Amino acid sequence: MTSFHWAGWAAAQNQSVRESGRWRSPRIFDGGGPEGSLEGRRVVSFASNDYLGLSQHPAVIAAACAAVERWGAGSGAARLIVGSRPVHHDLERALAAWKDEEAAVVFSTGFAANLGTLTTFAGRGRRVLSDELNHASIIDGCQLSRATVDVYRHRSAEHCAEMLAASAEPAVVVSDLVFSMDGDLAPVAELAAACRERGALLVLDEAHAVLAPAVVPDCEYLRVGTLSKTLGALGGYVAGRREFIDLLVNRARSYIFTTALSPADAAAALAAVGIVAGPEGEGLRQRLRAVVDRVRPGYSSPIVPVVIGAEDDAMAVADALLQRGVLVPAIRPPTVPAGTSRLRVALSAAHTDDQIDALIEGLDTCWPAWRDTASVPR
Secondary structure, eight states, rough: OOOHHHHHHHHHHHHHHHHHHHHHHHHOOOOOOSEEEETTTTEOOOOOOOOOOOGGHHHHHHHHHHHHHHHOOOSSIIIIIOOOOOOHHHHHHHHHHHHSEEEEEEEHHHHHHHHHHHHHHOOTTHHHEEETTOOHHHHHHHHHHTTTEEEEEEOHHHHHHHHHHHSSSSSEEEESSSSSSTBBOHHHHOOOOOHHHHEEEEEEETOOOSOOOOOOSSSSSEEEEEEETTTOOEEEEEOHHHHHHHHHHHHOHHHTSBBOOHHHHHHHHHHHHHHHHHHHHHHHHHHHHHHHHHHTTTTTSSSSEEEESSHHHHHHHHHHHHHTEEOOEEOOOTTSOOOOOOEEEEOOOOHHHHHHHHHHHHHHHHHHEEEEEEOOOO
16 A cells, blocks of 8 residues: 655645735734734734723733633633533523523534534534525535535525425524624525425524624524634524523534633723723714724624735735735635725724724725725625
């Protein structure tokens, strides 16, 4: 039997990526909040999902520090062993109250929350219907579930309903609430109606839904969320009926077989929930709404895509903006479909008026057509 040369295979794969022009490597951003240093250059970042700026909020930072002092840096075990600290339970109760649900369970990441949900509620002999532009964590959860997976056209509740009508198996419909590369909204009411008619479970990923209207689907449903965007910490959660959450605790492998979220992250998220659920949180959302309206009036989320098309053009515009101290990432295949490479402008309540002025001036100079190529509000 001829041995396989793994190092040679990996080198060839790396070379293939380089030759395709899609080689990527992390860049070091040294900063807290929108401003920082990127490889020696001072920049303002429009690339973060810290939509309300809570990662830098004094109360959130203080809560994380206090948790480290009390419990140490890590949890040391999975939740069902000895990794569950009081702060994890306090956070789950706060999340359930914030979302007005019976219960919630916290995962180590939002990715793990989607994997756990889909592998628990779907499986062999079941069918999953997934929006074609869903996040990678949803796609991977669908594949790992071992269910039959159908992909419906983006935001087409009608197509989803047609697929449900043609299916005899118990079904799960899964969709981002706000799509991460386009910032547009799922048709929740229509999806819920289709699920209700066919007895399907609706799973909504609310990771980017900081400005989306509150929705309570009129069907059986679960809400997946993240602690690392609106709440400025790290982790994920699922909220819904007590029976559903209890099942996740007992069946979700990405919950059972991983070390618990660090006490510092749990405490930071708990402090952030307290802020978001109160008057200060409303003020931050109003500030974010005003920031978004300056860039794209009336847009549905703080994710504003500027679709350019060709990969080289998108990279060139991003580089030109960086020369002006404005960091906006170029998003290209395979993250987005070929021919739709874009700038993904991520806005935050922490951005100042002067920083927004610099962004708009940079876009006007480096890609004058940006006002026409950004997606229309939906």
